[in-house]
Structure formats: C-alpha cells, structure tokens
Amino acid sequence: MLKGKTALVTGASRGIGKAIALKLAAEGANVVINYGQNREEAAKTAAEIEALGVRALIVQADVSSFVQAKELVDRAKQEFNTLDILVNNAGITRDGLLMRMSEQDFDQVIEVNLKGIFNVTRQVVPLMVKQRSGRIINITSVVGLLGNPGQTNYAASKAGIIGFTKALAKEIGSRGITVNAVAPGFIETAMTAALPEKTVEAIKENITLKKLGKPQNVADAVYFLASDLGEYITGQVLSVDGGMAY
Numbered sequence: 440m441l442k443g444k445t446a447l448v449t450g451a452s453r454g455i456g457k458a459i460a461l462k463l464a465a466e467g468a469n470v471v472i473n474y475g476q477n478r479e480e481a482a483k484t485a486a487e488i489e490a491l492g493v494r495a496l497i498v499q500a501d502v503s504s505f506v507q508a509k510e511l512v513d514r515a516k517q518e519f520n521t522l523d524i525l526v527n528n529a530g531i532t533r534d535g536l537l538m539r540m541s542e543q544d545f546d547q548v549i550e551v552n553l554k555g556i557f558n559v560t561r562q563v564v565p566l567m568v569k570q571r572s573g574r575i576i577n578i579t580s581v582v583g584l585l586g587n588p589g590q591t592n593y594a595a596s597k598a599g600i601i602g603f604t605k606a607l608a609k610e611i612g613s614r615g616i617t618v619n620a621v622a623p624g625f626i627e628t629a630m631t632a633a634l635p636e637k638t639v640e641a642i643k644e645n646i647t648l649k650k651l652g653k654p655q656n657v658a659d660a661v662y663f664l665a666s667d668l669g670e671y672i673t674g675q676v677l678s679v680d681g682g683m684a685y
Contacts, residue, residue: 441666442467445519447512449473449502449559450529452481454628455578458654459526459661460484461491466662468524469494471515475501475529494519502529502555503547512562521570524665525563527556528578530596532630534589545592552596556603564611573616574665577604578657579676581624584684597622601676608674617673619664624680626652647682 446463450456452474460470461484470488472495474481485495496518500511515522530552533544556577567573582590583597601620608618625631625642631651634642643649660679663669678684 440467441524441662444468444523445471445515445521446524446526446665447471447473447515447522447559447563448526448528449555450475451526452477452484454630455623455626455654455657456526456528457484458658459528461487462655462658462662463524463526463665464488464491464493464495466666467493469496469519471496471498471511471518471522473498473500473502473511473529475499501551502527502559503550505558505561508555508558509562512559512566516566522563522566523572524574524576525560525567526576526578526661526665527559527600529555530578532590532593534593536589537591540592548592548596549599552593553599553603556600560607564607564616567616568611568614571615574669575607575616575618576661576664577618577620578661579604579620579622581622581678581680581684584622584676584678604676605674612673617664617669619669619673620676621657621660621664622676622678622680622684623657624652624678624683626654626657626679628654645683646680650681652679652681 446468448460451460451472488495500507579600580597582594604620
C-alpha cells in the first residue's frame with residue numbers, strides 16, 4: 440500500500456500514464472497529474488482518482504522546458520509538502536525514415552522524451568535526497584532495447600532513458616532512493632488502435648504471448664517498483680512486452 444505517499448506522474452491524462460496514476464491512487468497515494476494539452480482528459484483522470492478517496496492535483500507543464508518542469512515540481516511541493524514517487528511517463532513520437540526525418544522531428548522527440556526526464560528529475564532528486572527516500576520510475580520502451588525501423592529518434596530517446604536510469608541509480612542509491620525503468624512493448628492504446636488490423640496481427644507474431652498488452656499491465660509493474668515490494672531493486676529495466684525482448 441502507498442497510503443500517505445505522494446506520486447507525480449507526467450503525461451498522466453490518458454493512456455498508460457492515466458492507468459499508472461489510477462493504480463497508484465487505488466493503492467492509497469495522492470497523485471499529481473501532469474498533462475501537456477488535454478485539460479479535459481486530465482480533469483476526468485483527477486475525478487476518477489478522487490473517487491478512490493485520495494487527493495489529485497492537475498498541473499499543466501511542458502516537460503521539455505526546464506522552467507516549466509521546475510514550476511510543476513514546485514506546485515506539487517506546495518500542495519503536498521513532499522514527493523515520494525516520480526513516474527516519468529510523458530513522451531511523443533515523430534516517426535519517419537531517417538533519410539526523410541527533419542531535424543525538428545528528431546530534436547522534439549529527444550527534448551520531450553529524454554531531456555524531459557532530466558528536467559523533472561533534476562527538480563525532484565533534491566527533495567528525495569533530503570528525506571532520504573524515494574522511488575523514481577522512468578518509462579522507456581521495448582524500442583529502446585530492440586530498435587524499430589522509422590523510429591531512430593524515438594529509439595535513441597528511449598535507449599537514453601535506460602542509460603540515465605542506470606547512472607542515476609548509482610548516484611543516489613546510498614540515500615535510500617531507487618531508480619528503475621519499465622519498458623512496455625505494444626500496448627492497447629489510442630496509438631495502437633489506429634493501426635491497420637493486418638499490422639497488428641503481424642506485431643502479435645513477434646510477441647511470445649501472441650497478444651498486445653494492456654495499460655494496466657504497465658501500471659502494475661510501476662506499482663511493484665514504487666511500493667515496498669521493490670525496495671531492493673534499483674538500476675533495472677523491467678520489460679512488460681509479452682516476451683518481445685529477452
């Protein structure tokens with residue numbers, strides 16, 4: 440249980456981020472819901488969280504901005520005094536073959552997916568070091584482990600998250616803080632729902648369990664690492680991919 444804990448989840452208005460926020464709330468944590476653009480969806484997530492008997496705070500912030508990331512964490516600290524769990528989930532895609540990829544499409548993915556994790560975590564770590572406890576979980580991807588055609592920018596950002604996770608785990612482990620990553624495979628979200636059926640069937644053939652995952656599967660893994668169950672695990676990448684990468 441996470442009763443009395445406070446969690447910050449970036450990109451939490453929908454999809455995997457929403458599932459993570461709801462899972463942590465169901466286990467007793469108050470949740471700071473960060474979103475980029477869709478306030479309506481963020482408000483729905485907040486209502487569902489508060490219906491579980493815990494508190495929710497909605498904060499709009501572009502995590503690719505160091506200034507906005509600081510404002511996000513400052514708001515969370517003002518509301519709850521502390522932060523016990525950070526889930527860096529916010530991310531974007533700008534897919535395309537490298538020979539046609541624009542500099543802007545490469546930079547945007549790196550700035551949100553990778554630098555965004557630095558921006559938010561940089562603000563949270565001093566709080567956790569001071570309280571000598573904390574859980575940081577970074578959402579990477581099976582693409583960061585295996586690569587994927589048309590996603591050199593996304594794969595680079597997600598592989599970078601793995602390196603970031605392992606380095607930070609070594610920096611702050613002595614302060615009672617664990618740092619891990621969760622690597623989802625193909626999960627049933629709005630993005631995969633837009634794929635042609637033939638493409639989805641081809642994807643399933645490369646998955647050992649022959650099916651797509653659900654956002655709840657990822658949320659359960661995050662909860663495991665955020666709870667006391669994961670107290671002796673740090674610097675690790677937990678794949679939730681049905682057996683795509685092993």
